[in-house]
Amino acid sequence: MIDNLKRFGWSNWSLVVQLTVTRILLIAVTVIGITWVSLRREQANFQAELENQADLALNVLEESSANALYQLDADSIEEIVLEFEDTGFVVKIYDENGRLIAETQHDNPLRFSLETDAFAMRVLQEDSTVYDWQSEQLVAAKPVRIGRVPVGVASVVFSTAPLDAKIADVQRSGVEVALLAMLLGAIVSIVLSRTITVPLTDLAKATEHIAQGNWSHQVPVHGSAELKKVGTSFNAMVGQLRQREAQIVKTTGDLAVEVEERKRAEEAARNANQLKSNFLANMSHELRTPLNAIIGFSDVMLLGMGSDPLTSKQNDQVTRIRDNSSRLLTLINDILDISRIESGRMELVNRPVDVRKLVQNITNQMQSLANEKKLEFAASVDDSLPPSIVGDEKRLEQIVVNLLSNAFKFTKAGSVILKVTCENQMWQLTVRDTGIGIPPHAQETIFEPFRQVDGSSTREYGGVGLGLAITHELVRLMNGQIQLESKRGEGSTFTITLPLISVEQSVKSAG
């Protein structure tokens, strides 16, 4: 049923049509039902009435014909039958054997039929009045008795035409009433439905208005109590939404202002950063220029390029000037590096690097330090490392020199070992020493700028703790990792793992 309705597109019909159709169907079913019931009752009444008339006629007929039948007096029977000639119904008289003797509607009513009539026989057998309703007539008959002895059968035939006409009348008026009721019902239904649908349509329109941002639109409150409630609730909801929207607009405005302020702050920070970078670059240049002269002229004196040779005491003093200014230069370079890293301006210059040659250069540089402190110093490069790989040679050198400088600085006796190995598309730089080691708590912070293990070590070993921070950042820029293993008193091992980029790979990716 529901599926059929669906197929019919029921749910697509407007509410008015749905309600009206439903009501008309209900009214139709009711009126047809009532009409049918009353028709049945009318019909039963008419039938009973006709049967009563038949009874009366049969009684009269029985009374008048009993003796004539008993005596088989044809003349009397004819007389009796003729008396019923103008009554509008047919009268028939049968003998005790069910044979038709006479009937009206003939000039000569007498028949004396030799054949037994089945209907008359049935009446004689049942021995009571029998009504036989046929399509257009009612045939009623009863036995005629003298005392308890049947002497014949009296029968009347009434036409049902008047009855049918009456029934048709009732049917017609029933249909008229039904049609009228359906029409009235439809009108009432449409009017009633509109009291629902009009507010609903208003509500739908209001929703559209609000969807378009017309917040001031109000729904007219009318219709049934429920619909009024819906309208009132809707208006209240719109009111709240309007308030909230206003709030959102205000918040958005505030946010925009805040974003603007932050942008300005960021811009200011960027400018400040740029100023800082420029300042540092200038300061570095300005510090280097006099240092260049100090170191340069110290060298000139030490190398005997000046006019007079130095005494050993002078030589010693100029050496101190030379060494201290070198330290100052290293410090300036480190500060410049760390500020470049922190402002994101450190850029790598990647080119083919011959790592073996690089290690040889570094070893040559550092050998004098090892000799001074009487430390064993060895460097090795694994055979599997390609002759040339891609990297920033200057920064790789800086990393290794930083690690080796630290190793020499913090090792009083034993050895410093530099190893370069290669495996699985990675290569590793390992610096191992037998120095004082780094306690566990310091291992976490040792790569942060301005850290040394404790304040006293600054005094003892010098330096401000920028080397490892720079190393760490450079390794990070190279997409590598730095690891530290150390035990206090037994030494430290720094391992740097870097992605191995062969020259061929680099050419391929570039071309």
Add this chain to the structure above:
Amino acid sequence: MLDVNNPKSWRVLIVDDEADNLNLVGIVMEFHGAEVFKAGDGLEGLEKARDMRPNLILMDLSMPQMDGWTFLAELRGEDDLARIPVIALTAHAMDGDRERVIDAGFDGYISKPLQIATLVQDIERQLYY
């Protein structure tokens, strides 16, 4: 003629606005037997180059009047001077500076602070390179 391996054959024009640097490089060059000419900026350097016909120029980059870049362009524009090798000596030791210098047409690049002990070898290496 310039004999790279023999500094005694060098006629070196040094251009630098810092008098101390000028003197320092001069002392080192003279120590190795080179003939030395000095200029305090690019303009003066061009005049000295035309007058003295040096066979090697050591050139600071940031200078008043005429800087090292303009000096190089002017020098390369004069037929008589265009072939003189010019090496930049600069305190701008930033990333990418070497590439910019070589791309501009300098024959070499040595960053300050200078390594006095190896300065001559450094210059020779730049000339070979």
